[in-house]
Amino acid sequence: MLCLKWFNTPLIDKTEKLTVNDQPEGPIMDMPDLVMRKIMENVDFITMLKLRKVCHAFRNFIDVTKLDNELTEVNIKVTPSSIYATIYFTSASRKSVNSNYIAYGNNCLLKVKEGRNEKAKFMKNQDFVEAFFNDFGFILRNQSKLLKTITIEESSYNWYLQDSYDRDLMNRVKITYSIHGCCTCTRPLRNFIEAHEHLEKINKTYTLQQTADKFYGRFADILRSRKSPISIQILDVRIMRLSYLLNVAQHIDREQLRGIVIRKTPEYSDREKGKQPTLNEIVELDVFDYIQVLSIRGFKVTVPLETFLHIPDLRVAISTITIEDVLLIKENMMTSPTVKSRRVYYDRMKDSDTLYNTLGHANSDHNKISWYFKLPGLDQILQISRECHETCFSFTWTKTSCIYNDAVVH
Structure with missing residues (x-):
């Protein structure tokens, strides 16, 4: 015993x-x-x-x-053949833990580091995604306190950091085991470059979509098994497919989720397609009406912009912006001074020749032009800027002391 x-x-x-x-x-x-x-x-x-x-x-x-683990933040990086996870704690004695799960053919190389303590292990016939969730599943399943941030990033490329595996362990495994039924060279790996090339060779069959499908499938299954939605303040994801986000977000406590940050993982096929995928389904999530921050990059939305104007901190991309859209956001911010900022990217602007007649005199400021509108009775000025080298309109609040003395304020 x-x-x-x-x-x-x-x-x-x-x-x-x-x-x-x-x-x-x-x-x-x-x-x-x-x-x-x-x-x-x-x-x-x-x-x-x-x-x-x-x-x-x-x-x-x-x-x-459900022991109080003082966990505050989770950062996960997913590549075709590896998962790198870092978890952060509030405790001074336990600040962070790094866990690395790397495929080794059909096996898994594990390395965990907490402070000065390190553990390296070879897991025979163990899928690296399953190995990850065998260890971290209980955290996701039993976490009862609010997590400040969960960040999940996908990368289309394999990369193996030197401290993410134990080369001595890999050399012992390399001699003892064969990969995919073929004997490997028994000469020890002498440096980081040889180890990296060796891992790339034996893991060449792995693809990001294969790994990401399995990862988010297991992630959603664990969240679904909870008795109550998990409490997360900020969900920050870099994804290939919109379905990954939707499957996870529906299991998050909508009253605790403050913001969603979404970025598109670059793929080889993106250049061939030549256009960004849409992300309209996000407005159908239960959490959509509650979030205070929404940042979308690499995806576009085609639903009306007014659908998003309840969100104080907003960043979206659309195909075409109109002068009516600009006026709509301006009016919304002038009547809601607590709104933080809005940033809208676009491919083209309709009726751009009416912009100056509608907004009035514009102020040139380095690589952008700006219009200033003072909020009556308060030292708050709405700055609407149009980037010269970027098709983008930004709407932010500033103070009188922060603009040029000769600037025209409407």
């Missing part, structure tokens, strides 16, 4: 070593709940992962009691 004396945790390190006759008897799971909680509070994340795999009793205790 697993006993307390077998642990190497900060709590044990601070405890005076007992004599043989004074060692506690019986399994640790027979200890009172409060004692177990105190022990787990002093266990680092790497040890926590190990404990969940010791027995069902440990796994159930860790999962069911």
Whole structure:
């Protein structure tokens, strides 16, 4: 049975070593709940992962009691053959944990680092996406406190950082195992370049869409299994497919989600298609009416701009902007001074020759032209700017002291 004396945790390190006759008897799971909680509070994340795999009793205790892990932020990077995750905590003694899951043919190379503690492991016949969710699934499933940010970024290219794997472990594995039924060269990998080339060679069959489909499928399954929606403040994603976002966002607490940041993952086929995909379905999400921040890059929207004007901090792209759109946003901001900013990208502007007649005199400012409109009774000025080298209109608030003395203010 697993006993307390077998642990190497900060709590044990601070405890005076007992004599043989004074060692506690019986399994640790027979200890009172409060004692177990105190022990787990002093266990680092790497040890926590190990404990969940010791027995069902440990796994159930860790999962069911939803221990306060002080987790605040999760950052995940997904490539065709790897997942790199960093999680951040509020605790001064536990600031962050880096976990790297790299495919090695049909196997997985794992490396976890927390402070000075490192763990490297070869997981035979283990898919790297499944390995990731076997470890992180319990966090997503049991997280009860608000997460400030979850960032998920996809990359179409494989990249293997030097500190994301253990080269000594890879050399031992390289000698012992064959990849895809073929024996590999037994000469040790001497440096980072050789290791990178070796990983690229054995993982060449992996594609981002294959990995991303599996990743978001498992992600959505775990969120769906929760008893209540997960609480996230900011969801920041770089994605290939809109469906990935929709499947995840529907399981987020709409009253806690403050902002969504969406970027398109570049693909080889993007240049051939020559146009950006649309993201109109986002307006159908339950969380859409509650968010305060929405930034969309690499996707376009074709629904009317007024659909988005309840969002204080907005960044979108459309195909064609009209003078009516500009006036609509101007009027919305003049009547809602708490709105932070709006930024609208476009391919072309309809009736651009009426812009100056409609908005009045424009002020030249470096690489843009600006119009200033003062809010009556307040030291707030709405600045509408049109970029000269970028097809973009920006709407922001500024103060009188921040503009030129000779600027024309309407």
